[in-house]
Structure formats: C-alpha cells, structure tokens
Amino acid sequence: MNALPIGPNTKVTLHFALKLGSGDVVDSNFEADAAQFTVGDGNLLPGFEEALFGLIAGDEKSFAIPPEKAFGQPNPNNVQDVKRDEFAADFPLEVGLVIGFSDAAGAENPAVIRSFDDQTVVVDFNHPLAGETITFDVRIIDVAPVVTH
Template identity: 55%
Template sequence: MSSIDVPVSEGTRVYLNFSVSLEDGSEVDSNFGGDPVDFAIGDGSLLPGFERCIFGMSAGERHMFKVPPEDAFGQPNENNVQQLPRDQFDDDIDLEIGLVFSFADAGGGELPGMIISFDDQEVTVDFNHPLAGRTILFDVMIHRVEPAELH
C-alpha cells in the first residue's frame, strides 16, 4: 500500500492511536494496543484544541501534548450547577454523591449530570463535563495522513 506523505492539516484524514490522561498520570481513555482510529480533520471527532495539537505532524511521529482546560473540556461553569426539587427523582432511587444521571436537555438529547449534594427538599446536580477545569495530557502516534477526499 502506498503512503501519501502529507502533514496533518485541513482536508486530511488521519489514522492515529492516542491516550488521554490527567496530570496525575491516571488514564482517561486510550486506544494504544488496538487498531488506529481514523477521522477527517474538522469532522468533530476531536475537540478543536486537540486537533490543533496534531497539525503539522506526519506519519510515524509521536508526541505528548499538555492541553490546558480552555483548549480541552473548558472551565467549570457555576451556571451548570443546578438545584432540582427532590420530588423530580423517584422515591425508589437511592441518591448518592457522585451518582451520574442522564437528563433530557431542551433539544431532546441526553445530558449527564452528577449529584454533588442532596437533602429531603433539593438535589444539587453538576452538569459540567467531568474533565472541566483539568489539564489533559494527550499522547498521539500518527500512523497515516492522506487527503480526506480519498474516502
């Protein structure tokens, strides 16, 4: 199979392995040890801040990037922490701090929210992304880069 030697840029399809870790070394996600994933730059598969990291990389290159919260999952927003009436939750549910529920959003999609406190009257739910406010270590191995129109 012939390889087309182009760097990662707009209009390319990238085949890569990656891992996402926190600064304390705990791994959040990884596909090292498995087949590479592929996606077209700009298709939404990667957050824009992660895509920008790999621009200019070529097949065979591996780099570790430190991605600040602003370029990763954002900073926590206090408006995303909401108090809901306890009676919105079924009585047979044992509420626990850290429990994640799926809530319907305005568009009919699902929005995960984590319980951070509760009493008999109210349940406080945090709808921020669990990795909001965290610096992410993004380890990337590029296997192949080709013009996206080949697919």
C-alpha cells in the first residue's frame, strides 16, 4: 500500500455505503467489486469527494454529508401537478413510486409521486434524496496518481 493521499490528480478505488439518518442503506458496494473514480471526473458529487481528501489506502471512515453538499435541499418549484389523463389508464399510481420522465433533450429524469386523485397527479422532480443528510461510509482500497501524457 502506498501513502498517496486522495486529492486532485488521483484515481481512487474504494468500497462505500450511502445511508439515510434512519440507518437505511441507499447504496453500497461493500459486498461487491470496489468502485473506481478519478477526482474531479464527475462520478462523485463534490461534497463526497471533498470528504475523502487526505485519506490514504487502508483508511476506513464515516462522514455525515449535509444536504447542501449531497443532493441539495428540495425546491418547491420542482413539485408539479400533472393531469391524470397524461398517464395510461391502467398505470398503477402509488404514492412514493419513483417513475422516469423524459425531458426535452430525451434524458431520463426520476420523479416521485407524492399524491393523486382522479384529476391530478402531484409529481416531485427533486432528487429523491434531496434534504437528506447522508452518512457516507468508505474503505479506501487504493489511491494512485493520474497519469497524463
């Protein structure tokens, strides 16, 4: 193991878990192959990357990432009313159901059904983890310099 600390121009291999305040695990790869990312490549939110700075291979840590550095605070403008008839008549609406909507560019955006009646479906386009403080557990497997040519 080397002692190169995580920072700019490093490639990181790690196991991680994301947990809610309740302790519920949202995502984890501790039982799977380790993940790899290069600092600054956009695969990890900046708030999560910053928490890792200075760690070296072999380190195991747990961080509380506030909403502002994780998935943001919910924006009330992202909660929208959609006409019920825009959904197929046999579509099984359910409060809490995460569904995908395509935007004008064709990108898929997840949204959560908050409520519905015969006329209207209230759809929340905020990230499902917006407003949550996330516990970020990590085990650093390797830190390597990014090789540029």
